[in-house]
Amino acid sequence: MRLTKMHGLGNDFILFADSKGASKDYTDLAIRLCDRRTGIGADGLTILVPSDTCDIRMRIINSDGSEAEMCGNAIRCFAKYAYEHGEITKDTFTIETLAGVMKPSLTIENSVVTQVTVDMGKPFFKAREIPMNVDMDKVIDVDLDVNGEAVTVSSVLLGVPHTEVFIDDITKAPVKTQGPILEKHDAFPANTNVNYVEVVNDHHIKVRTWERGAGATLACGTGSCASAVMACEKGLTGREVDVELYLGILHISYLEDGTVLMTGPAEEVFETELPIE
Numbered sequence: 001m002r003l004t005k006m007h008g009l010g011n012d013f014i015l016f017a018d019s020k021g022a023s024k025d026y027t028d029l030a031i032r033l034c035d036r037r038t039g040i041g042a043d044g045l046t047i048l049v050p051s052d053t054c055d056i057r058m059r060i061i062n063s064d065g066s067e068a069e070m071c072g073n074a075i076r077c078f079a080k081y082a083y084e085h086g087e088i089t090k091d092t093f094t095i096e097t098l099a100g101v102m103k104p105s106l107t108i109e110n111s112v113v114t115q116v117t118v119d120m121g122k123p124f125f126k127a128r129e130i131p132m133n134v135d136m137d138k139v140i141d142v143d144l145d146v147n148g149e150a151v152t153v154s155s156v157l158l159g160v161p162h163t164e165v166f167i168d169d170i171t172k173a174p175v176k177t178q179g180p181i182l183e184k185h186d187a188f189p190a191n192t193n194v195n196y197v198e199v200v201n202d203h204h205i206k207v208r209t210w211e212r213g214a215g216a217t218l219a220c221g222t223g224s225c226a227s228a229v230m231a232c233e234k235g236l237t238g239r240e241v242d243v244e245l246y247l248g249i250l251h252i253s254y255l256e257d258g259t260v261l262m263t264g265p266a267e268e269v270f271e272t273e274l275p276i277e
């Protein structure tokens with residue numbers, strides 16, 4: 001099996017194509033390969049499989065073996081992988097995911113994909129769409145009890161469920177302590193990704209994420225989109241926002257019609273061949 005290790009701003013993935021992978025169970029493979037001591041190490045597997053409705057289909061399996069509906073950093077890596085490995089010859093195409101159809105546009109320099117812009121679709125705000133156990137049309141500034149402490153959260157579905165906690169200083173974000181508690185809080189029947197957000201000004205935010213099924217990661221693409229959307233909905237920023245992550249910036253455009261565009265890099269780290277079925 002030919003594997004490609006890639007990352008999007010440090011959120012890292014192992015990619016491969018599997019023409020018979022439409023409904024395969026990759027749980028064990030993900031846990032084995034993603035282990036950072038005994039495997040290759042990654043936040044997830046990203047698998048290219050054939051699609052009946054789009055140009056190609058992406059499956060994303062978290063490092064704990066659970067399957068996610070979508071992944072923003074993985075889809076930029078996936079789009080670059082598909083083009084540079086000859087699976088796709090166009091610079092704009094469609095990708096089927098469990099969260100619907102995503103549309104990447106590639107910036108190509110000397111046959112190398114340097115940036116990818118993805119039309120991520122529109123966010124869903126209703127509590128039952130996220131899903132979340134409260135009855136609200138837009139889940140903005142709800143107090144949740146976290147071990148006796150009231151934590152104010154806002155939530156949105158952007159491919160996957162996201163919860164934002166706005167804080168004054170990103171260096172104090174309790175990612176690894178509060179993140180896992182919020183991820184599995186009773187309020188979220190499907191669990192949630194947790195983003196800590198510092199608003200720097202009306203076009204610049206900083207984000208740190210605790211990911212559902214993967215833990216603390218260096219960047220989260222859908223989380224960056226969700227954070228930018230929520231900052232705008234709360235009146236803290238405009239519709240064009242730079243999201244600062246540990247290793248760089250994702251640019252998010254939240255268009256007037258609700259469509260979210262995400263632009264950022266994707267990098268290949270190495271390729272290898274392993275004797276895996």
Ligand SMILES: NC(CCC[C@H](N)C(=O)O)C(=O)O
Pocket residue numbers: 011062067068069070071072073074160161193211212213214217219220221222223
């Ligand atoms: N890394 C992500 C999100 C991956 C999915 C997530 N762990 C989940 O299960 O919801 C991104 O870049 O969007």
